[in-house]
Amino acid sequence: MSDRLIVFVCTGNVCRSPMAEYLLSRRLGTDSGWKVSSAGLSAGSGMTASKSAVDALKELGVNLAPHRSKPMSDDLADEATIIVTMTAAQREQLQTLYPKLAGKTYLLKSFDPSSPDTDVEDPIGSSAETYCQIRDSISAALPGLVSYMKTFTEGVNGRNCRNE
DSSP states (O other), rough: OOOOOEEEEEEESSHHHHHHHHHHHHHHHHSEEEEEEETTTTSSOBBBOHHHHHHHHHHTOOOTTOOOBOOHHHHHHHSSEEESSSHHHHHHHHHOOGGGGGGGEGGGGGGTTTOOSSSOOOOOTTTTHHHHHHHHHHHHHHHHHHHHHHHHHHOOOOOOOOOO
């Protein structure tokens, strides 16, 4: 079976979605059967991740420096098994642009049952501490996301989350 693809989506693809991509990639390792990517709804191509995002992941031993931004595309939408957005507005925008994504687009925070928030706010222009808080918020949702991803490899595909 070919690899499945999970795509994290934010606005510019230089802070939140690349942090999520690299954190999940590290958590999954190389033999998970999943490819992990990220894109932005208003992203240009080829921009580096923000310095503050790079620094926040460096604290955890994750090298975000190789990341280059890319815009969301028809090809990514078609190839993705799961798409995870940082905000409800991004999820709605994606589903408007790509109606076929309605059944496979989720809010990242919906995978963290302890989070009272639904959105991962954009840290652009904020303090290093804010970037670390965003990083930790993303990290907190990953165990639940990984559990959901396992339903695809186990042949089960049900979902009961607060964004459905």
